[in-house]
Amino acid sequence: MSSQQNHKLCMIPGPVEFHEDVLTSMSTKATSHVSPSFIPVFGESIELLRKVFVTEQGQPIVVSGSGTLGWDMVASNLIEPGEDALVLNSGYFGDSFAACLKVYGAKVTEVKSEIGDRPTLQEISDALSTKSFKLITITHVDTSTGVLSDVKAISELVKKQSPNTLIIVDGVCSVGSEEIRVDEWNLDVVLTASQKALGVPPGLSILIVSERAIQTFKDRKSPIPSYYASWAHWLPIMNAYESRKGMYFATPPVQLIYALNTSLKQITSTPLETRFEQHKKVSDQIKSVVESLGLQFVPKSREVAANGMTAVYYPEGIQPADLLQKVASHNVVIAGGLHRAIATKYFRIGHMGISVTEPERKHIDNTITALTTSLKELGYSGN
Ligand SMILES: *Cc1c(COP(=O)(O)O)cnc(C)c1O
Secondary structure, three states: OHHHOOOOEEOOOOOOOOOHHHHHHHOOOOOOOOOOOOHHHHHHHHHHHHHHOOOOOOEEEEEEOOHHHHHHHHHHHHOOOOOEEEEEEOOHHHHHHHHHHHHOOOEEEEEEOOOOOOOOHHHHHHHHOOOOOOEEEEEOEEOOOOEEOOHHHHHHHHHHHOOOOEEEEEOOOOEOOEOOOOOOOOOOEEEEEOOOOOOOOOOEEEEEEOHHHHHHHHHOOOOOOOOOOOHHHHHHHHHHHHOOOOOOOOOOOHHHHHHHHHHHHHHOOOOHHHHHHHHHHHHHHHHHHHHHOOOOEOOOOHHHEOOOEEEEEOOOOOOHHHHHHHHHHOOEEOEOOOOHHHOOOEEEEEOOOHHHHOHHHOHHHHHHHHHHHHHHHOOOOOO
């Protein structure tokens, strides 16, 4: 812990704080991506990802890139020009996923909720009944609003009403902090990135793809309109490393995969249920503090609020830059707003990964203290 003493805590919704062992494991000497020392590390990471996503059959794909590349992978491999996609929109990231799908020729229908809310099952059902959708996308946690979607319930609805529709989950801000079960919930693609609740520096795009999604990809009639993102290139690579053989398409980020391996071992060393409970508990703690300060959440209710982050409106009379700077002066970095319509009106706190699972680090306590002290110093006295 001491090696990180002199830095401001990074309590934003990703990148999150990184464990020392994760950081140390990255600083290897130059290592070939087909070296006998690296191949098993990559292979084991692929296996560990199945545990984290609670899947036996799902195919992990790990590629250099950020979470955004996951949208391009979904759109380029699964959508053929002119096909219909249904995007559930609970904020900024729904807008972006829709924009990405359109680039690859999808005809996008959106079910858009008001800021702070999520589409209702009735609205989703109504939309599903209008067309035969190739796929539906769900943003599990929209990081711009802190709104949590009920992926399990939506998946059950889709299975009943439109069983051929592929179920795609943007889990960039949820994998590792929210309950997610790929096989049990019948999900076809869950995409995420390294720097949020998985606790690894930015640079990895990570997906789990169902057998059904792979079949859909294999059955497509039109060529894949991407070179780098094509699963035709990546699936053989993943299969090779998992069977402990090196193979080349594009150089994997060797050091980041060492870091991923370390983090995944840490994550899977305790039951996932415990991890989800810890995130719930810490989220409740932070949200109770926010409430007791008389501040208002961006999510309409606690029921639709994420457990790995909290989005809060500034109180009357407090300027955005003032609060963020004040909190930083107490050595904690929190984030400003992201949703375009309200960007200057709210702030966001991330509470994921080791900040949650290792309370002895006091990240949460320090964040709460920095926030309450800063508000007081700016003259806010609550209600
Ligand atoms: C952060 C985030 C993304 C984008 O991930 P990048 O790694 O920044 O490309 C996509 N969706 C959600 C829900 C996110 O939180």
